[in-house]
Amino acid sequence: MTRTPNIRQESDSYAVTAEFYDILQADEDEARVRRLYGREIAEARSGVLDIGAGTGRVTMLALADSWADVHAVEPARAMRTSLLTRLATLPAEQRDRVTVHPHPLDETALHAVADVAVCHNMIGCLPPAVRGRLWSAISRALTPGGSLFVQLPPARLPVRTVVRLLTDKRVGAHVYGGRMTMSAAGYRIRTRADYWVRTADDVLREHTETFWMWPATRARLVGELAPHGFVPLPGRDDSELLAVALRGRR
Template sequence: MRPVTARAPIARTRPGPYAVTAEFYDILQAAEDERLVHDLYGREVAKARLGVLDIGAGTGRVTLMSLAESRVGVHAVEPARAMRTSLMTRLAALPARQRERVTVHPHTLDEAALRAVADVAVCHNAVACLPPAARRALWPAIGAALVPGGSLFLQLPPARLPARSVERVLPEQRVGEHTYGGHMVMSAAGDRIRTRVDYWVRGAEGVLREPTETFWMWPASRSRMIDDLALHGFVPSPGHDDPGFLAVTLRSPW
């Protein structure tokens, strides 16, 4: 008789961040986000003469806008595999000459260790989702990736915890015989903001799927962000007064 051996437990891979949202983001939110990205950053990206750094590229709204508005190389930093897969699929559909201007980095910016590759950096819809330690690691990494005099444009996190739950319904979109939709709820949870998004797919026979995903955000005031960035050589840029948007410039060392 053969000896009985214990079977090793089967390792179950946990889904990475945005594993659910990556499927729904473009169809439900990308059109609105594309307009916002162009309005906030388009003119600034067009001034780039060395390179554009897209921090937290997601499915590629800022990356594609940067390719259209500038003629420089673009560095797209996206550590989440689910979002990066959508980004790479979108880049694969571009003409070869445009695609050759994009480098995709599958790491956080501090892990990517980029040095003086850009004179314009954009961090859109990303800073709020970074825990304080990761946020602190981001500022010197941006300073290293930019040349002196380079500019950073970022979408600010919420300034404070919400006093009560905030709900938002994402407009439904039709894809063939199916309708896609979503419902978002933001609420305070300790020192963080819990954002739960419930998605749905409906067909003629009713609801087909109802996946959900939860995100965490860490609030920080505009003044706190300016103070933190100042420790790494950044000063506010004049002429930008959008309350949800911050523009800073990396001082020259001399």
Template sequence: MYSLSSRSPAHPTGISSRDAYAVSAEFYDVLQGEADAAQVRELYGTAVGSARHGVLDIGAGTGRVTLLGLAESEVGVHAVEPARSMRSALMTRLASLPAEVRGRVTVHPCSLDEARLRGVADIAVCHNTLACLDPSSRRRLYPAVAAALSPGGLLLLHLPPARLPRTPTVRPLPPQRLGRHEYGGHMVLSAEAGRIRTRFDYWVRDGTDVVREHTETFWMWPASRDDVAEELAEHGFTPVPDAGDPAVLTVRRE
């Protein structure tokens, strides 16, 4: 299941990725953060704990993979997050850490290709991010990852949905209480012009009264596992067999 994490789904039409998530950033950690943190530990904990050179978090969002890298390894962590709203939450979270831990993380406020990182990590994680990239942007990501990884380094890539939804699908976001207010919402996925339209509807209630309602719409692009592996092969990546959860494609840089 896809959640709103990092930069996935993509930024709203007509809005720069640096200005996206102005609505959703407020609700993400409250409604999805705990479940996403558990998923991140399950999918990437072992690999991140094996890092000996550095950890690269591509589409860091509010920082679940970044925090995992800081907790499970002793190496430097590079967090790449262009969206200002999500990055603000990430920076606030990092600011609460001890100085010696903060000293191991560098936040890059741009896309990975713009960051121009070279050989900074032996483990890279791209969680809930690839789906937000249209095919041309997706292909620009791969050489940037290859440059940022040391030879033999691993990329763990959370795969996009393989196909368009046949019918609109509604996924509830379980309500969470903060003081007098209850926060909740749902996500609606539908196909439109070869893309996945992803609408998030949020609400805040005080008892039976609705205090606020907000909506934000994003786009995702489907891609099959085989297609992604083929694209990565063009940039020197080879699949690692039997590498874990089928939702994640693990590849090694030659």
């Protein structure tokens, strides 16, 4: 009997950004990932859960530095394409340990698959109601006593427009560049990403993509996580990171 495939609408988020993300931000992001989660990922035993895996910085670190199985959750087709292209270059031993999930975590059937979960550079992109569903899904996916590490989103709305230029990178005769512009828009943060490709004499291409972010303080996230069995880990007060552990199940 042939099984009918489960066809769902896929996210086109990051369709523009995926082309530019690694070339413009990979080096800085790789260093940040290692600094924030490197020790815990290396000590993972049952599994590592990479939520919002993007192009795979956390996933690649887990495959290189641990022997645990890895679950990479990435709903956006464009980012997942980059992730799978990267995984295709790995030795079979590493590829055999990673499973890529193309839907949000609350739509997967993951139960007690990991003792370390990471939300890197993604929580700010989720409205509060969606965060609630995510916390519940993470509590199911973690083993008892498992740890969750969340890169903190902006705590509040920006009081003025903030512009961050990305460092130019050359690829052959072309130079890739970009900037991120953040501004308050009601109760959300509007983040506009502008990218360009140029030669020494001319701009060849320009692209723009807009994202929405929801600010949240550390205290608010701790409060949201508490009903799902999470408590803060002592001694982890990094200004960029929230570290919590799963103490029980509801």
